[in-house]
Amino acid sequence: MTKKREGKTTSKIFDDHDHGMCFDDAIEQIENYFLKKNLQFTPLRRKVFEILIRDHKPLGAYEILEALGRDGFSSSPPIAYRVLDFLMEHGFVHKIQGLNAFIACSNPNHSHSPAFVICRKCEKVAEVDEKKSGISFASPNIDNFEVEKTTVEMTGVCTTCSRAATI
Amino acid sequence: MTKKREGKTTSKIFDDHDHGMCFDDAIEQIENYFLKKNLQFTPLRRKVFEILIRDHKPLGAYEILEALGRDGFSSSPPIAYRVLDFLMEHGFVHKIQGLNAFIACSNPNHSHSPAFVICRKCEKVAEVDEKKSGISFASPNIDNFEVEKTTVEMTGVCTTCSRAATI
DNA sequence: TCATAACGTGTTATAACATAACACTATCAG
DNA sequence: CTGATAGTGTTATGTTATAACACGTTATGA
Ligand SMILES: [Zn+2]
Ligand SMILES: [Zn+2]
Ligand SMILES: [Zn+2]
Ligand SMILES: [Zn+2]
Numbered sequence: 001m002t003k004k005r006e007g008k009t010t011s012k013i014f015d016d017h018d019h020g021m022c023f024d025d026a027i028e029q030i031e032n033y034f035l036k037k038n039l040q041f042t043p044l045r046r047k048v049f050e051i052l053i054r055d056h057k058p059l060g061a062y063e064i065l066e067a068l069g070r071d072g073f074s075s076s077p078p079i080a081y082r083v084l085d086f087l088m089e090h091g092f093v094h095k096i097q098g099l100n101a102f103i104a105c106s107n108p109n110h111s112h113s114p115a116f117v118i119c120r121k122c123e124k125v126a127e128v129d130e131k132k133s134g135i136s137f138a139s140p141n142i143d144n145f146e147v148e149k150t151t152v153e154m155t156g157v158c159t160t161c162s163r164a165a166t167i
Numbered sequence: 168m169t170k171k172r173e174g175k176t177t178s179k180i181f182d183d184h185d186h187g188m189c190f191d192d193a194i195e196q197i198e199n200y201f202l203k204k205n206l207q208f209t210p211l212r213r214k215v216f217e218i219l220i221r222d223h224k225p226l227g228a229y230e231i232l233e234a235l236g237r238d239g240f241s242s243s244p245p246i247a248y249r250v251l252d253f254l255m256e257h258g259f260v261h262k263i264q265g266l267n268a269f270i271a272c273s274n275p276n277h278s279h280s281p282a283f284v285i286c287r288k289c290e291k292v293a294e295v296d297e298k299k300s301g302i303s304f305a306s307p308n309i310d311n312f313e314v315e316k317t318t319v320e321m322t323g324v325c326t327t328c329s330r331a332a333t334i
Numbered sequence: 335t336c337a338t339a340a341c342g343t344g345t346t347a348t349a350a351c352a353t354a355a356c357a358c359t360a361t362c363a364g
Numbered sequence: 365c366t367g368a369t370a371g372t373g374t375t376a377t378g379t380t381a382t383a384a385c386a387c388g389t390t391a392t393g394a
Pocket of ligand 4: 287
């Protein structure tokens with residue numbers, strides 16, 4: 001059976017943005033970026049990004065594939081993984097390692113090392129800025145090991161789920 | 168920590184410990200812990216831990232299963248996953264999300280939120296302390312979200328692999 | 335113009351990782 | 365003795381990800 005990924009909670013960091021705005025902006029930003037970099041924003045790539053940005057929640061590759069199938073695209077695994085890899089390379093999508101899921105970036109304009117806050121009950125995920133989060137990578141460089149990529153995920157229970165549990 | 172000599176750099180974090188010591192100590196520590204907590208350090212649990220601490224490198228669950236099989240234990244998947252879950256609960260093993268692999272803790276005595284430095288070429292992994300790493304979780308609490316667990320992984324190329332590439 | 339290389343999408347098959355569900359034994363408290 | 369708990373074992377299945385190859389389109393450029 002399929003795992004459920006759903007959630008309806010309100011905790012500030014999880015919905016402190018206007019998502020209608022977010023959606024339109026995001027599409028525009030990615031279009032501009034691709035144009036500038038001479039990359040193709042093909043119908044498939046656009047569709048995958050739209051699926052992710054639509055509800056702005058983490059989706060597994062196979063959930064994305066189902067959605068692609070419903071919209072008339074091929075739904076064999078490599079289709080999703082290839083596009084996801086591409087979108088991740090360019091910073092428009094991130095992988096949430098703790099959920100084996102993918103999420104549209106909340107701030108693609110800003111070059112960043114994203115950190116994620118994950119509720120283990122409702123599986124809502126917030127992408128937070130390094131500085132905002134209270135996390136700081138004081139040194140990007142450890143013993144001459146050049147860090148190319150960081151994964152930072154904080155798992156816990158959001159206030160909504162926490163309240164719900166104690167009722 | 169970092170040495171620079173004649174243009175060469177050496178990264179110490181990957182091998183700055185006496186592993187013979189590490190192995191014996193680790194076994195003793197886990198034995199004491201289990202005794203104190205009235206937990207069973209069964210032959211299977213011991214074997215899994217030994218497999219992980221032997222070379223002290225990340226191993227996939229199925230690699231561990233093979234090793235178990237070679238040593239006369241059952242090698243069906245749940246065997247490994249159950250013991251790994253158990254050892255992780257008690258902080259003697261960590262999962263490296265970026266590799267789908269498991270590694271023996273380098274510092275089980277110390278209550279910690281481990282961070283990992285991972286070479287993407289040789290897949291060596293070093294567990295570093297929050298403070299040493301230059302990473303700090305300034306606030307354990309973000310907008311009333313109580314963080315229960317953190318995942319911090321830094322991927323890059325270690326000096327050895329980096330030197331090898333430029334020869 | 336005609337090779338040919340690069341890219342994007344598509345397919346089938348399979349690899350790699352992880353869990354569900356149930357069975358059996360040993361231990362131990364009441 | 366009885367029932368609960370813990371540990372190991374088994375079979376089967378679910379879930380996530382990649383390999384390998386096919387095909388059309390679009391640049392590149394002899
Ligand atoms: Zn982002
Ligand atoms: Zn929640
Ligand atoms: Zn540790
Ligand atoms: Zn290396």
